[in-house]
Amino acid sequence: MKSYYKELWMEVPTRMDFVNITRDVERALGESGIREGLCLVNAMHISASVFINDDEPGLHADYKQWLEELAPHDPSRYRHNRTGEDNGDAHHKRQIMGREVVVAVTEGRLHFGPWEQIFYGEFDGRRRKRVLIKIIGE
Amino acid sequence: MKSYYKELWMEVPTRMDFVNITRDVERALGESGIREGLCLVNAMHISASVFINDDEPGLHADYKQWLEELAPHDPSRYRHNRTGEDNGDAHHKRQIMGREVVVAVTEGRLHFGPWEQIFYGEFDGRRRKRVLIKIIGE
Amino acid sequence: MKSYYKELWMEVPTRMDFVNITRDVERALGESGIREGLCLVNAMHISASVFINDDEPGLHADYKQWLEELAPHDPSRYRHNRTGEDNGDAHHKRQIMGREVVVAVTEGRLHFGPWEQIFYGEFDGRRRKRVLIKIIGE
Numbered sequence: 001m002k003s004y005y006k007e008l009w010m011e012v013p014t015r016m017d018f019v020n021i022t023r024d025v026e027r028a029l030g031e032s033g034i035r036e037g038l039c040l041v042n043a044m045h046i047s048a049s050v051f052i053n054d055d056e057p058g059l060h061a062d063y064k065q066w067l068e069e070l071a072p073h074d075p076s077r078y079r080h081n082r083t084g085e086d087n088g089d090a091h092h093k094r095q096i097m098g099r100e101v102v103v104a105v106t107e108g109r110l111h112f113g114p115w116e117q118i119f120y121g122e123f124d125g126r127r128r129k130r131v132l133i134k135i136i137g138e
Numbered sequence: 139m140k141s142y143y144k145e146l147w148m149e150v151p152t153r154m155d156f157v158n159i160t161r162d163v164e165r166a167l168g169e170s171g172i173r174e175g176l177c178l179v180n181a182m183h184i185s186a187s188v189f190i191n192d193d194e195p196g197l198h199a200d201y202k203q204w205l206e207e208l209a210p211h212d213p214s215r216y217r218h219n220r221t222g223e224d225n226g227d228a229h230h231k232r233q234i235m236g237r238e239v240v241v242a243v244t245e246g247r248l249h250f251g252p253w254e255q256i257f258y259g260e261f262d263g264r265r266r267k268r269v270l271i272k273i274i275g276e
Numbered sequence: 277m278k279s280y281y282k283e284l285w286m287e288v289p290t291r292m293d294f295v296n297i298t299r300d301v302e303r304a305l306g307e308s309g310i311r312e313g314l315c316l317v318n319a320m321h322i323s324a325s326v327f328i329n330d331d332e333p334g335l336h337a338d339y340k341q342w343l344e345e346l347a348p349h350d351p352s353r354y355r356h357n358r359t360g361e362d363n364g365d366a367h368h369k370r371q372i373m374g375r376e377v378v379v380a381v382t383e384g385r386l387h388f389g390p391w392e393q394i395f396y397g398e399f400d401g402r403r404r405k406r407v408l409i410k411i412i413g414e
Contacts, residue, residue, distance in 0.1 A: 244410070
C-alpha cells in the first residue's frame with residue numbers, strides 16, 4: 001500500500017467564498033503515483049468546508065445567501081462569540097457544507113461524474129488556512 | 139491491497155425520492171472478495187445524495203417536507219436557474235443530505251449498526267444518474 | 277495492509293449532547309499500530325452523529341439551539357413518530373451534523389489542524405449506543 005499527503009494553503013480575501021481546488025487535488029494524485037484507492041480532502045480548520053458541487057457562479061451566490069439565512073453573521077447571536085471570536089456563524093455554515101469529501105481513485109484518476117468539482121468553502125476568511133489531501137492505495 | 143468498483147444506474151420517476159440501495163452495495167462487496175477495508179458509496183451527480191438512515195416511509199415523508207421547507211423548489215428563487223436549469227433547490231437539498239457515505243468492511247460484511255440502511259437521495263429525478271461504489275482493502 | 281476496529285459504547289444521560297471522543301480515537305489508533313492510512317469514525321445509530329469541530333461550550337450550546345430551531349423536538353410534528361417513536365427530530369438533526377468523519381493517519385497520528393476535535397453527537401439519548409472506529413493502512 002502506498003500513501004501520500006499534501007497540505008494546500010488557502011487565503012481567501014473575503015469572509016465567505018468558494019475556491020475550486022479540483023486541479024490541485026488532481027496534481028497531488030499525479031504526484032502520489034497511486035492508481036487505485038481513496039482520496040480524502042478535508043478542511044483542517046473548523047470554520048471552513050470541503051465539498052463537491054457545480055462550478056457555477058449563480059449557484060455559489062445562492063449558497064452564500066442560503067447559508068446566511070440559515071446561520072447569519074450576527075456576532076451578538078452566538079454564545080461562541082463571547083470567547084472573543086466573531087465567527088460563530090462560520091462553525092454553523094461549515095456543518096451544512098461538510099468538512100471533507102472522499103473520492104474514489106480508479107485507473108489513476110479521480111473517479112468523478114460529469115459535473116463534480118471539489119471546492120474549498122471559506123466562512124471566516126482573510127487569514128491563512130490549510131486543506132489536507134491524503135491518498136492511499138496502490 | 140485489492141480494489142473494486144461498480145456504478146449503479148438510477149432512474150427515479152419523480153423529482154424527489156429515496157431508494158434503498160443497501161442490497162446493491164452488499165452485492166458489490168460480495169463480488170469484490172474484500173473482507174477488511176472501506177467502502178465508499180457516492181452520488182456521481184451534484185443534485186443527488188447518498189446517505190444512511192432508517193427505511194421508514196414516515197421518516198422519508200418527513201425528510202421531503204423538511205427539505206422542501208429548507209430549500210423550496212421555486213424556480214424563480216435561485217440564480218442558478220438563470221442558466222436554464224430549474225434544479226437550484228436540488229443542489230441545496232443535496233448538501234443537507236450529503237454526497238457520500240464511507241462504510242467499514244469487517245469480516246466480509248458492511249459493519250453496520252442495527253438500523254443502518256444506505257439510500258440514494260434524488261432531488262432532480264426523471265433522468266438516469268449514477269451511484270459509485272468503490273471498495274478497497276483485502 | 278492492516279486493519280483494526282473498535283466499538284465504543286456511549287450512554288448520554290440527556291436527549292441531546294456532544295461528547296469529545298478524540299482521546300478514544302487516538303487510543304484506538306495506537307492499538308492498531310497503523311502509521312499511514314485512513315481512520316473512519318461513525319455513529320452506528322441513525323439518531324446520532326460523529327462530527328469534527330471545536331471543543332467550546334458556547335459553540336455547543338449554539339449548535340443545540342440552532343438544531344432545535346431547524347428540527348424541533350415536537351413529537352406531533354413528524355410522521356415518523358406515528359410508528360411509536362418520539363425521535364423524528366433526532367433523525368433530522370443527525371443529517372445536519374453528519375454520520376461520520378474520515379481522518380487521515382500520518383506518521384502514526386491523526387493528521388489534524390490546530391483545533392479539530394472529534395465529537396459524538398447524541399440527539400436521542402438516555403440509552404446505550406455505539407460508535408465505530410475503523411482504521412486501515414500500514
